[in-house]
Amino acid sequence: EAFLEKCPHLKIVFDHFHIIKNFNEKVVAPVRIAEQKRLMEAGDTEAAESLKHTKYILTSKRTTLQRKDQEAREGRIISKGSTLFKEEQRVRKEGYEAKYDALLEENKLLFTIDLIKEKLDNAYKLTDPVKMGTAIADIVWDCMHTGNEHFEWFGRLLMNHHDGIITYAVYHISTGKMEGINNKIKTIRRQGYG
Incomplete structure (x- = not known):
């Protein structure tokens, strides 16, 4: 506001x-936590369990998941291990994309998350403000018609x-890039505390 005033x-x-x-x-x-709770209350513990530890998968792009699966096939080492701390070497595991597809197939709201992510990504590639405005309006419409409070909040934000x-x-x-570097610094500091 100060910048705009001057x-x-x-x-x-x-x-x-x-x-x-x-x-x-x-x-x-x-949404993931609410869906997990709803499934537990409905007695579908298997579906609720499948949502555990999926935040990273749900927030990642499909291309990132495909890259990680490729790294797993190539045997990429993600932790060298340590004899001092008795930690074994860890190799990247495969199955990110398959798990992602299974989650989307099982749950309508999770599928909507994927749809919105894809539309946002495509909207931010546009160089025409009018076309981008139309794309954002389409995302807002999708969010408002889910009937989910979290999607509606995001629609209002947009x-x-x-x-x-x-x-x-x-x-x-x-x-x-700056935010990414700041997050790396925070991670290194946190690791330094032990």
């Missing part, structure tokens, strides 16, 4: 990184920040 010609840009971060933290995570989101079509700037 420089009203500035355009606010809400980059892909922060929109996806909000989607992952405020939609994917709570509506409230519509101008700043579609400005990205003109100015492709992002703080994603």
Whole structure:
């Protein structure tokens, strides 16, 4: 607001990184937990168990899951192990994409998560603000018609920040790299504490 007060010609840009971060933290995570709880209450413990430890899979792009499966087939080592701490070497496991497909097939809301992720990704590739605005409006419509409070919250977020989101079509700037570096620094600091 201070910048806009002094420089009203500035355009606010809400980059892909922060929109996806909000989607992952405020939609994917709570929907997964709510679905797991609903399945437990319905007595479908097998389906509820299948949702355990799936946050990473649900927040990842399909291309990332395919890359990890490829790394597993190549025998990529993810931890060298340590004789000092009695830890064994760990190799990447396969089955990310298959697990993802199974989750989407079993649950309508999880399928909607995948649909929204794909549409958001495609919208942020557009360079025409009008087309991007139409794509975002389509995502808002999908979110509002799920009947799920978390999706509806995300739909309202997109509506409230519509101008700043579609400005990205003109100015492709992002703080994603900086945020990623900050997260790496935090991780290293946390590991340093032991």
